[in-house]
Amino acid sequence: MNGVAVLREFLRRFPRAYDLLRYLRILAEAAGRIDGKRLRAATCLHVGRGFVRKGDRSGALRLFRKGLDLDPGLNPLHADLAELLQRDSFGDAAMSLSGLVDAPELRTMLADLAQAPVLYHPSKFWTFFATLNICQLRASGLANFKQTVNQNYFNWVLNSMRDQWDILGGGQGAWAGLDPPPVPHGRKPKGWTRSQWIQYGRFVALLWEAARSQDRLGVLARLEEPLLGNPMAVRHRGRLISQDLCNSSMEINAAFEGIDRSSPRPLRVAELGAGYGRIAFALLKAFTDVQIIILDIPPALHLAQWYLATLFPNRRVFRYRPAISSGEARSELEAAEIAFLAPHQVEQLPDKGVDVFLTVSTFPEMTPAQVEMWFSHIDRVCRGVFYFKQWIEGTNTYDGTRMSRETYPVRPHWARVFDRVCPVQTRYFEALCRVGPGGREAGASL
Numbered sequence: 001m002n003g004v005a006v007l008r009e010f011l012r013r014f015p016r017a018y019d020l021l022r023y024l025r026i027l028a029e030a031a032g033r034i035d036g037k038r039l040r041a042a043t044c045l046h047v048g049r050g051f052v053r054k055g056d057r058s059g060a061l062r063l064f065r066k067g068l069d070l071d072p073g074l075n076p077l078h079a080d081l082a083e084l085l086q087r088d089s090f091g092d093a094a095m096s097l098s099g100l101v102d103a104p105e106l107r108t109m110l111a112d113l114a115q116a117p118v119l120y121h122p123s124k125f126w127t128f129f130a131t132l133n134i135c136q137l138r139a140s141g142l143a144n145f146k147q148t149v150n151q152n153y154f155n156w157v158l159n160s161m162r163d164q165w166d167i168l169g170g171g172q173g174a175w176a177g178l179d180p181p182p183v184p185h186g187r188k189p190k191g192w193t194r195s196q197w198i199q200y201g202r203f204v205a206l207l208w209e210a211a212r213s214q215d216r217l218g219v220l221a222r223l224e225e226p227l228l229g230n231p232m233a234v235r236h237r238g239r240l241i242s243q244d245l246c247n248s249s250m251e252i253n254a255a256f257e258g259i260d261r262s263s264p265r266p267l268r269v270a271e272l273g274a275g276y277g278r279i280a281f282a283l284l285k286a287f288t289d290v291q292i293i294i295l296d297i298p299p300a301l302h303l304a305q306w307y308l309a310t311l312f313p314n315r316r317v318f319r320y321r322p323a324i325s326s327g328e329a330r331s332e333l334e335a336a337e338i339a340f341l342a343p344h345q346v347e348q349l350p351d352k353g354v355d356v357f358l359t360v361s362t363f364p365e366m367t368p369a370q371v372e373m374w375f376s377h378i379d380r381v382c383r384g385v386f387y388f389k390q391w392i393e394g395t396n397t398y399d400g401t402r403m404s405r406e407t408y409p410v411r412p413h414w415a416r417v418f419d420r421v422c423p424v425q426t427r428y429f430e431a432l433c434r435v436g437p438g439g440r441e442a443g444a445s446l
């Protein structure tokens, strides 16, 4: 038996030793800094795990919560807490999650969603990630979300960006022609080497060049990465850029293919699962005549609302509220330039009121029943085009489900404008379907 096999056998016989080893590692780490709070937090983690084993869920939650208060940065704690909550239905988890949240608005979002029909609840996948994201926001604040939560949205780093790096010619030195060389902005992320940080800068600059070459609508020229949220930005061509700007520009150009922009009426765009609102940000910067409805679960809905309302203080914002059926709320929603709705509130939107419905990197993280439900909603609310960009093969181990490009329930009466592999993210496909007769005059008001 080699060393690893011996260790495996040892841990198989004495499973609790594994926890003890991890605990000792955390203690050793903490002792290096002589940080009493960290030690106590690590103890909470260890004892809390004991409670989990005994089946005392509320005892474990109490200890995890205490540990989180003592040391919000204790990563194993976030993961354990998320895993514990993920065992429940979202309805149960939402109660415990509310206890981790200080913002009353976010608490309301969680409580309302828990009361909504189960098909609108986050899948197991997103119950896990919503929990993790809430812990991350609690630990380092909205002010740092681009370093934390955004890594679960559409920002690629280190190994996860490798395929794109190769496609952009990074491995062949395509960055050598960038003059002046791109410079990563701000502090190198913890745990990264300097050369990884430099490579990241080159990757984002190459992505910018690719997005620029496809930017028919001139979106990129109007964009600069905001410092709000502490971005992993890069200085290139005299401005701060990011992956999110590049990808949003490519997606907007693709989604707007076949859209008639000559109408005097604003274009109404709805986005399902918008993350922090990167595409909405680009749309609001690039066009003066768009109205955007974001449909998402917390905490993303809360984050997007904070982000966009802060960056666009003069725009008419329809903030999330539990009830939107009163006449007053409806006319406010109708006039809003940016609106924030929970997923179940899609039912309150009228037929054929949306010109462009879009969603990026969302469906494989829902269950197939949820995807089917969303295709029905899209068929009802969209009078123009539906753009979706998703993994070609998306496996969701949390829910035990799988979505692939061929399995999407595209309606037979929709016309496919295109269905193609994405130019840089070649593990993704993007499809554009004409859902309604087109023509912005055809549909209803909100």
Ligand SMILES: C[S@@+](CC[C@H](N)C(=O)[O-])C[C@H]1O[C@@H](n2cnc3c(N)ncnc32)[C@H](O)[C@@H]1O
Binding pocket: 120, 121, 122, 123, 126, 152, 153, 154, 272, 273, 274, 275, 276, 278, 295, 296, 297, 298, 300, 301, 343, 359, 360, 361, 362, 365, 366, 370
């Ligand atoms: C991987 S992130 C992608 C975010 C964003 N589209 C982007 O590309 O940056 C998935 C998004 O889907 C949202 N989401 C997950 N489950 C959802 C559900 N059941 N209903 C609505 N949104 C959901 C998440 O909150 C998150 O915003």
